[in-house]
Amino acid sequence: MLVHKGIIMVRITLIxxxxxxxxxxxxxEDGDVHIMNAIRRAMLSETVTLAIHDVYINQNTSVMxxxxxxxxxxxxxxxxxxxELNLLEEVGxxxxxxxxxxxxxxxxxxxxxxxxxxxxSMKIVTVYSGDLVSxxxxxxxxxxxxxxxxxxxxxxxxxxxxxxxxxxxxxxxxFSPVSVVAYKIMPKIIVNENCNxxxxxxxxxxxxxxxxxxGKPVLKGLGLYDCDLCRICVRHCPExxxxxxxxxxxxxxxxxLVGQLTIDEILDQVEVIFDRKLDFLVEKIxxxxxxxxxxxxxx
Ligand code: SF4
Ligand code: SF4
Numbered sequence: 412m413l414v415h416k417g418i419i420m421v422r423i424t425l426i427x428x429x430x431x432x433x434x435x436x437x438x439x440e441d442g443d444v445h446i447m448n449a450i451r452r453a454m455l456s457e458t459v460t461l462a463i464h465d466v467y468i469n470q471n472t473s474v475m476x477x478x479x480x481x482x483x484x485x486x487x488x489x490x491x492x493x494x495e496l497n498l499l500e501e502v503g504x505x506x507x508x509x510x511x512x513x514x515x516x517x518x519x520x521x522x523x524x525x526x527x528x529x530x531x532s533m534k535i536v537t538v539y540s541g542d543l544v545s546x547x548x549x550x551x552x553x554x555x556x557x558x559x560x561x562x563x564x565x566x567x568x569x570x571x572x573x574x575x576x577x578x579x580x581x582x583x584x585x586f587s588p589v590s591v592v593a594y595k596i597m598p599k600i601i602v603n604e605n606c607n608x609x610x611x612x613x614x615x616x617x618x619x620x621x622x623x624x625x626g627k628p629v630l631k632g633l634g635l636y637d638c639d640l641c642r643i644c645v646r647h648c649p650e651x652x653x654x655x656x657x658x659x660x661x662x663x664x665x666x667x668l669v670g671q672l673t674i675d676e677i678l679d680q681v682e683v684i685f686d687r688k689l690d691f692l693v694e695k696i697x698x699x700x701x702x703x704x705x706x707x708x709x710x
Contacts, residue, residue: 420441421440421441421446422441423437423438423440424437426438432668432673433669433670434666434668435666436665436666437666438661438664439594440660441661442660442661442662443660444659447664448594449685450664450681453681453684454589454592454666454681455589456587457581457681457684458580458587458588458672458677458680459501459502459579460577460578460586460587460671460672461490461576462486462487462489462576462578462671463484463574464574464578466485466571469570469572470568470570471569471570473562473563473569480571484543485585487540487543487555488553488554488555488585488669489552489554489575489671490671491517491548491551495548496517496548498577499679499680501577502684503683503684503687516577517548518545518547518572518574519543519545519551519572519573520546520571520573521542521544521560521569521573522544522568522570523538523563523569524536524568524569525568529565535562535563535564536563536567538559538560539556539559540553540555540556540558546572554669588670589666589667589669590668592665592667593664593665595639595665596640596657597661597663598635598656599657600653601655602652602653602654606627606648606652607650608627611647611649613644614647615643616643616644618639619634621644622634636663640657642655
């Protein structure tokens, strides 16, 4: 359940969690479209993570240009324990100052060579994200060790120093801790008195969402879940007796994590972001009222 000073009060149920802990589906009741969208946007673009930002190439004799190599390194998701870098503190900054945030850095090194000396040899060495070694932080590591970065032929090598910095998804997508964050609004079915129980709407639904109950079409169980509000059933009703619309209060919220942050860490950050934004809003409203009162008394 997510509550902010009594302003938001919704019921949240976890309905699905993938085995790898990276995909979640929540059922949210008595919510509001604006709040759902604010949560979605906060998760996508306001949360704070660490990603490679500066790349110093000491040696690159691979066929890949330096710029492409640097871009690839920037997109490798990194994870660091909060004991070494407390991202929750950073996310609460009132006015995000990138110069300040970018002081929070960590250094990594990537050094690998193909020692084969015969230029006609077909031996290839692949450099993976797992070859990145943290220089100054014990718990800093790539989320996945098996992301290929570059292939090295005979006598080729890379020697690269990287600086990872703290940033937000709105600065660059590489900082975003979610690859998917979306919500679906639950449907509401309205059947008027013209319904003659013909069942044509049930047959027309491409997802088999509708069933007949007491002579009327209803959305129940999985039907409620699967309905995508396409309204094909509405168009097939010969009596114009059926209406399906979003109920604008219940939602299925889907989140796919990249892996830099756990779902708990993301939700903690979202709570801090909401607190900061609401405090900022209240401050601005109070300022505006104060100015208005001052101007009125001066007149
Ligand atoms: S709106 Fe589309 S998915 Fe939903 S019940 Fe009607 S036909 Fe099926
Ligand atoms: S198609 Fe229309 S009239 Fe027929 S069962 Fe559905 S709502 Fe009722």
